[in-house]
Amino acid sequence: MKNLILVLKKELYRVFSDRKLIISLFIVPAILMFAIYSLIGTLAKSMNSDIESHTSKTYIVNATDMLEKVVKDSEFGKNADIKYLSDSEYASQKTDLEEQIRNGDADLIVVVQKDFDSVFSAYKGQGDAIPNINIVFNSTENYSQQAYSVFSNALNDYRTKLLGSRIGNLEQLTVFNQTETEIVKESKAGTQFIAMMLPYMIMIMLFSGAMSISVDAFAGEKERGTLASMLVSPIRRTDIAMGKVIALAIIAALSSIVYAVSMIISMSTMGGSMSGMSSGFGAVHFDIMQIVQLGLMLIVLDYFFVVVIAVLSSFAKDTKSASTFVTPAYMVVLVSALLTMFQSGAKNTLVKYAIPLYGNAIAIQDITTGDIQPVNFFVSLGVTVLVSAILTGVLAKIFDSDKLMFNA
Amino acid sequence: MISVNNLTKVYKLTASKMKELRTTENTKIAVNKLSFEAKPGEIYGLLGPNGAGKTTTLRCIATILKPTEGSVRVNGFDTVKEGEKVRGSIAFLTNEIKLDAHFTTDYMFRFFGRIHGMTEEQIDKRRDELFTRFDIHSFAGKKIEELSTGMKQRAAIAVTLVHDPEVVIFDEPTSGLDILTARTVTDYLKELKEAGKTVVVSTHIMSEAEKLCDRIGIIINGKKVIEGTLADIYEQTHTDDLEDAFFELYKENGGDVK
Numbered sequence: 255m256k257n258l259i260l261v262l263k264k265e266l267y268r269v270f271s272d273r274k275l276i277i278s279l280f281i282v283p284a285i286l287m288f289a290i291y292s293l294i295g296t297l298a299k300s301m302n303s304d305i306e307s308h309t310s311k312t313y314i315v316n317a318t319d320m321l322e323k324v325v326k327d328s329e330f331g332k333n334a335d336i337k338y339l340s341d342s343e344y345a346s347q348k349t350d351l352e353e354q355i356r357n358g359d360a361d362l363i364v365v366v367q368k369d370f371d372s373v374f375s376a377y378k379g380q381g382d383a384i385p386n387i388n389i390v391f392n393s394t395e396n397y398s399q400q401a402y403s404v405f406s407n408a409l410n411d412y413r414t415k416l417l418g419s420r421i422g423n424l425e426q427l428t429v430f431n432q433t434e435t436e437i438v439k440e441s442k443a444g445t446q447f448i449a450m451m452l453p454y455m456i457m458i459m460l461f462s463g464a465m466s467i468s469v470d471a472f473a474g475e476k477e478r479g480t481l482a483s484m485l486v487s488p489i490r491r492t493d494i495a496m497g498k499v500i501a502l503a504i505i506a507a508l509s510s511i512v513y514a515v516s517m518i519i520s521m522s523t524m525g526g527s528m529s530g531m532s533s534g535f536g537a538v539h540f541d542i543m544q545i546v547q548l549g550l551m552l553i554v555l556d557y558f559f560v561v562v563i564a565v566l567s568s569f570a571k572d573t574k575s576a577s578t579f580v581t582p583a584y585m586v587v588l589v590s591a592l593l594t595m596f597q598s599g600a601k602n603t604l605v606k607y608a609i610p611l612y613g614n615a616i617a618i619q620d621i622t623t624g625d626i627q628p629v630n631f632f633v634s635l636g637v638t639v640l641v642s643a644i645l646t647g648v649l650a651k652i653f654d655s656d657k658l659m660f661n662a
Numbered sequence: 663m664i665s666v667n668n669l670t671k672v673y674k675l676t677a678s679k680m681k682e683l684r685t686t687e688n689t690k691i692a693v694n695k696l697s698f699e700a701k702p703g704e705i706y707g708l709l710g711p712n713g714a715g716k717t718t719t720l721r722c723i724a725t726i727l728k729p730t731e732g733s734v735r736v737n738g739f740d741t742v743k744e745g746e747k748v749r750g751s752i753a754f755l756t757n758e759i760k761l762d763a764h765f766t767t768d769y770m771f772r773f774f775g776r777i778h779g780m781t782e783e784q785i786d787k788r789r790d791e792l793f794t795r796f797d798i799h800s801f802a803g804k805k806i807e808e809l810s811t812g813m814k815q816r817a818a819i820a821v822t823l824v825h826d827p828e829v830v831i832f833d834e835p836t837s838g839l840d841i842l843t844a845r846t847v848t849d850y851l852k853e854l855k856e857a858g859k860t861v862v863v864s865t866h867i868m869s870e871a872e873k874l875c876d877r878i879g880i881i882i883n884g885k886k887v888i889e890g891t892l893a894d895i896y897e898q899t900h901t902d903d904l905e906d907a908f909f910e911l912y913k914e915n916g917g918d919v920k
């Protein structure tokens with residue numbers, strides 16, 4: 255135990271006395287996260303406000319008096335540059351105008367049937383002609399798309415007005431009123447998004463954090479012959495193994511905390527621009543129980559990841575081949591975490607929680623939504639502890655093997 | 663006290679190693695039924711050409727390789743069954759085992775002192791002795807990566823000796839050192855012998871073996887071909903020079919040495 259702590263302290267000291275490592279483990283990720291999310295946020299925000307403040311260049315052909323009035327009073331009319339054209343004017347410029355729409359120079363052409371009002375009033379019953387309004391827009395242009403959807407609201411108003419004039423009493427058309435009363439489990443509110451993302455993000459951040467330092471701490475030290483200096487000293491192999499793994503797990507955890515904190519800060523400073531995400535985080539309230547469960551799960555998972563990487567790296571001759579061993583493990587982690595995103599509502603069976611990685615991922619998801627069953631939690635936790643303990647033993651055995659340590 | 667009994671070590675060769683050794687066999691007998699004893703108060707020298715099996719033998723004594731056949735006992739402890747006890751009572755120096763260059767000599771010295779269960783006072787006292795002896799004080803606080811080869815070797819020697827072990831095993835202790843530093847090291851080994859320690863060194867330098875060792879075992883192709891004091895060897899080979907004796911033995915045992 256004393257020697258284990260000595261090894262652990264040495265490993266921690268190694269990282270924390272290395273300026274380059276500190277920068278690459280803790281400072282660069284924080285800055286990077288912040289930069290990425292700020293950039294996404296700013297871009298999204300400016301794009302949205304740009305689209306909203308854009309003055310739509312619109313042509314309306316054969317506008318009726320009522321349509322002209324409705325459009326002027328509508329949301330659309332407030333921010334649009336509208337040219338009213340007669341039928342003959344339109345006919346002569348048709349190809350040119352359509353070209354403008356195609357190029358994004360104009361946003362919308364609204365073609366009202368020539369004698370719209372008379373066709374409308376002539377309608378008496380089934381089979382009679384129905385007047386037509388044709389809207390020309392370009393769905394690949396954001397401005398045009400936006401103009402189309404805002405103009406559709408104005409057209410709805412117009413439709414309602416015309417209906418009212420035909421029937422005289424709008425209430426006759428109202429079949430039922432619709433009201434909404436939403437009931438959600440409080441801890442689930444706002445956590446849907448985070449519950450979907452959290453297992454994925456946690457597992458990736460933990461694993462990649464662990465990977466960046468652990469490959470070198472095992473394969474690198476083996477390659478350089480520095481691990482051997484410990485192997486010829488009277489430290490128990492399990493003490494070396496556990497001391498190193500715990501130290502690296504601490505560092506990986508710190509690194510992923512830095513990631514998580516900078517991500518949450520960046521997301522919340524993004525404001526409403528990516529409303530789904532920021533409100534998802536803003537609305538999360540974990541109670542003590544959830545925090546304890548999540549904390550325990552993360553500590554165990556963190557150790558598990560490091561020991562997996564340690565075993566794979568110790569099998570390798572050098573850091574280069576170690577990376578080729580660890581990369582497939584990373585893929586497995588990615589896929590297990592991704593699977594949680596495609597959960598149906600159905601409850602998971604206990605067996606699923608006993609699968610390392612996948613079980614951890616769904617357990618984290620359940621903890622986030624407050625749905626975790628104690629038995630599921632402990633099964634997932636227990637299996638991970640057990641597998642980690644076995645792998646630690648394997649690691650100690652590898653340290654004891656002259657074949658693997660000295661290529662003999 | 664070291665006793666090596668019928669030690670055989672066979673390496674399994676990887677494809678690349680087979681190419682390197684220009685062989686079609688996938689195993690290499692590095693040490694072949696080797697037996698010898700080194701007693702307290704003597705320096706025993708393993709002398710042999712490159713690839714003779716010296717380092718392999720020393721690694722087996724130091725517990726980091728397991729004998730394919732035979733056994734090794736250090737201070738009465740079996741190197742396989744009681745590896746930890748053996749490791750606690752030896753100093754093993756070889757150029758493939760390195761101190762983590764990121765740390766300072768001071769840190770490493772203290773670290774291994776603690777690993778050997780020494781108190782801080784014991785470590786301080788020992789530090790003073792060894793750092794003075796090997797002239798380390800001036801660079802003790804520098805990271806090992808910033809040191810010269812000679813400084814690194816001195817640092818490594820001091821660190822491996824921190825616990826004042828009964829058995830000292832040095833693989834080519836003077837390789838890469840200038841004559842001044844080499845002399846410091848060989849003088850110190852003689853002091854250790856005087857103090858009753860068991861010392862085993864390997865070398866391919868005849869003059870070093872001549873001056874330093876009380877008894878010499880010459881190994882060629884993993885086999886011990888002769889053993890004894892200088893006088894014994896001269897007598898048996900009818901020469902009066904170790905180099906002549908070596909060539910004599912080498913011809914007789916015709917090695918395919920790399």
Ligand SMILES: Nc1ncnc2c1ncn2[C@@H]1O[C@H](COP(=O)(O)OP(=O)(O)OP(=O)(O)O)[C@@H](O)[C@H]1O
Pocket residue numbers: 660661662673674675676679683690691692710711712713714715716717718719866
């Ligand atoms: N890890 C290994 N795998 C396979 N063969 C090895 C290994 N290490 C050494 N050998 C082979 O075993 C033989 C003995 O090697 P060893 O290093 O013990 O020789 P040595 O006497 O120390 O030589 P040198 O004077 O060059 O240091 C050599 O033929 C070498 O190529």
Ligand SMILES: [Mg+2]
Pocket residue numbers: 716717718833
């Ligand atoms: Mg050698």
